[in-house]
Amino acid sequence: MTVRTHVDRCPGVLRPWIAADGAIVRLRLIGGVIASSSLSRLLAIAEEHADGTVLLTKRTNLQLRGIEHADGCVPPALVEALTAAGLLPSTSHELVRNVMVSPLTGRTGGLADLRGTALELDRLLCAEPELARLAGRFLFVLDDGRGDVGHRTLDLGVTAVDAGHAQLRIGSQLWGPVLPLDDVPAALVEHALRFLAAAGTGESAPWHVDELPGQGAELVAAPTPRDVRTQVRSLPLRHGMIAQGADTEAIHLDVPSGLLNRNLVDAMAASWADEVIVTPWRSVIIPDLEVE
Incomplete structure (x- = not known):
C-alpha cells in the first residue's frame, strides 16, 4: 500500500518543477489532441523560452524544460504566450486534466466515437471547483x-x-455499470468527487483511486461484473499510413526519444490538416489527410 508523505508536485505552467537545467512545465491535452497551429506556436515558444524541444509524455501531455525562473515561477511572457496559443485554457484546473482517449477514436476502428465524450468530460471537470484538488497524476x-x-x-x-454505451471503470481493478455515452462524463465527475471525499486532505492523502482501501470499492454503489465485451486488447499501433475511410487517411509517426524539434515539426507541417494527435506511445498521428 502506498503511503503518501507530501502532496502531489506534478508540474504545470503555474506550478513548475525546478530542475537542475531550469524549470519544467507540462501542458494538458484532452485526448492528446492539439491544433496544428498551436503545435507550431508551441515549438516557437520552446525555442524562445525553453530548450527548443517539446517532449511527448506517456500520458499524452506535452512538456517544456530548461526554462528560466525566479522564485519558483516561470516568466510572465511564457504564460502569456502559452495562453495566447490556447494551451492554458484553465488556470484553476490545469493540473487535473489528464484525459487519455483511444487516439484514432471516431476516425477508424473502435466501437464508439469518444471525442465528444472527452470534450464534455473536460468541460464538466473544469466547471467543478472541488475537482481542482485532484492530483496532477490523476488519470481518466x-x-x-x-x-x-x-x-x-x-x-x-x-x-x-x-x-x-460504455462500462465505467473505478481504479485499475473495479468495474461499474454500463452507461449510455451521454451519461459517461457526469458519472466520471461524480466518482471523482467521491474519490476526493474518501481521500481527505493533507500531505498523506492518496493521489490515486487504487490507493484507497479496497482499491476504490467504497466508490462503487454495487459490485458490477466486467462486461465480456471489454475484454479486448490491441496490438501496438503500427507506424506509417493508416486508412481512415474512402477519401482520407492518417499517418502515425515515431518521435525519437519523444522529442519534437524544429526539423520534425516543419516536416510534419508540410502535410497536416487541422489537428495533430499525441499518442501514449510518444508518437504523433496526423489525421484527416486527403488521399491523393
Whole structure:
C-alpha cells in the first residue's frame, strides 16, 4: 500500500518543477489532441523560452524544460504566450486534466466515437471547483472498445461496449455499470468527487483511486461484473499510413526519444490538416489527410 508523505508536485505552467537545467512545465491535452497551429506556436515558444524541444509524455501531455525562473515561477511572457496559443485554457484546473482517449477514436476502428465524450468530460471537470484538488497524476482513460489504452493503470475511465454505451471503470481493478455515452462524463465527475471525499486532505492523502482501501470499492454503489465485451486488447499501433475511410487517411509517426524539434515539426507541417494527435506511445498521428 502506498503511503503518501507530501502532496502531489506534478508540474504545470503555474506550478513548475525546478530542475537542475531550469524549470519544467507540462501542458494538458484532452485526448492528446492539439491544433496544428498551436503545435507550431508551441515549438516557437520552446525555442524562445525553453530548450527548443517539446517532449511527448506517456500520458499524452506535452512538456517544456530548461526554462528560466525566479522564485519558483516561470516568466510572465511564457504564460502569456502559452495562453495566447490556447494551451492554458484553465488556470484553476490545469493540473487535473489528464484525459487519455483511444487516439484514432471516431476516425477508424473502435466501437464508439469518444471525442465528444472527452470534450464534455473536460468541460464538466473544469466547471467543478472541488475537482481542482485532484492530483496532477490523476488519470481518466477512455477506451473506444479496441483495447489500445484500456490496459493502462488508471483512476477512472470507461471502455466502450458498443456504439452508444460504455462500462465505467473505478481504479485499475473495479468495474461499474454500463452507461449510455451521454451519461459517461457526469458519472466520471461524480466518482471523482467521491474519490476526493474518501481521500481527505493533507500531505498523506492518496493521489490515486487504487490507493484507497479496497482499491476504490467504497466508490462503487454495487459490485458490477466486467462486461465480456471489454475484454479486448490491441496490438501496438503500427507506424506509417493508416486508412481512415474512402477519401482520407492518417499517418502515425515515431518521435525519437519523444522529442519534437524544429526539423520534425516543419516536416510534419508540410502535410497536416487541422489537428495533430499525441499518442501514449510518444508518437504523433496526423489525421484527416486527403488521399491523393
